[in-house]
Amino acid sequence: MVNTISNVYRAWKNRRAFYRLGEMSDAELADIGLTRADLHVAIDVPFGRDPTERLRLIAADRTDTIEDIARKVT
Template identity: 60%
Template structure:
């Protein structure tokens, strides 16, 4: 076996695991996105009071639903919830 043949064979065997890892990561990301979309849809079934308990409003759900399908709405909702919580905390400090 020449050096070139050996290098080519080594390169092909080394790229297979990386290709497999990328494939598994893509499947895992798709599954995570699907699971988060299902959780997002369940939030729509909650009452306004239940949403307020977790720091969200129905308007927040509509805002997050405008994202493209490939984006995760739960990450945007988490950012909105954090922003709402910090805003409420700032307002409470002004009153006190």
């Protein structure tokens, strides 16, 4: 029971932080490896889930893709 409450609280706290990302400019988001479209994709998770985890996966996938492209160029 305590673990469930802890997870819901963490998800709620991270969702608040996630909404602050929406207040950032596109340039600021790009600086941290995100786009405004990434925010729209990540918010489409159920309320009890953590959208910042989805953002982390999106950013990591993008980094892997960019690194793969860079390897092909050299």
